[in-house]
Amino acid sequence: MASGQINQIQTVFTFSDLVNNSFQGNINAICWQRNPAGDYKEIVSKLRLKENITEVSAEDLLQLDLSAEGELARATLLNDLKLLTEYGASPSLNLLKQYDRDTEFDFISTDVYSYHVDRSPIATNTFLCTYYGTASDILPNHQADQKILVPEIRQKLRELHEGEEQDFEEFLKEYYFDLHYHPKPNAQPINLGVGNLWKLSVDHPGQQVLPCIHRAPIENPDEYRLLLIC
Incomplete structure (x- = not known):
């Protein structure tokens, strides 16, 4: 990713700039662009998946017997957790096989694989x-x-x-229907990449x-994801 601003994205190169820069104008995503050293595949291979989503603690990481490259990856993970915690966030490091899918309705999906806002x-x-991953x-x-706002979907939600x-709009919010979006024809998604730490509005x-x-994203077959979110 080039430096500067691309569409709605501002690129920074330090954690301080990531947390201290404010969203403004069209900018609603800030990327700390980086390529952290280390073998994250080794970390993933030595963690134990207990459920489809397993939270990994700092203690879990410290118990792993790692190569030198694995130790570099662990250091980054521990530092990211520390930086965000000291900032006042509540970071969660997750080993992920897959998220639950929303199959309740055939006309609208509200799981995290659907485009949505928080x-x-x-x-x-x-x-x-x-x-x-x-x-x-x-x-x-x-x-x-x-x-x-898609007429066919709105009609089915009314039904x-x-x-x-007068309670319809509140109903849409209560069940999070209003948070989800359809990409327009020819929409061009932007992939967040591996290793970058993002702040999203x-x-x-x-x-x-x-x-x-x-x-x-849809996970690759037989491959777990390791991600931090808060």
Whole structure:
């Protein structure tokens, strides 16, 4: 990724710039561009998957018997957890086989494989880094349509809603239907890449920019992902 700004993305090269730079104008994603040293595949191979999503603690990492390259990777993981925790975030390092899929309705999906935005009642940001495996995508806001505004989907949601008409919009929010988006024809997703630490804008009171539309990738067969999120 080139330095500077690309579409809605600002690129930085230090953690300090990542957390201290504010979203403004069209910028709703900030990337700490980096290529961290170490063997993350070794880390993944020596961790034990307990569920489809297994949280990995610093203690889990410290218990691993690693090569020199594995130790370099572990140092980055521990440092990222430390930096974000000291910043005031609550980072979670996950070993991931797959997320749960939403199969309840055939006309709309609300799982993380669907393009979506995050919402919070307080001012916050989403931080995300994929160290190993497939990486997430973001989508420029002008290249997506809110699913609830697609006429056929909206009509089916109205049929699903059993309350009063004046409560329909609240119903859409309560079940998170309003957070999900369809890419427009010829939309061009932007892959977040492996090793980069991202800050994505969230829908919250006081947010001055559009929330960043993103999705989890389909995992490669027989390959786990190692990612940090908060």
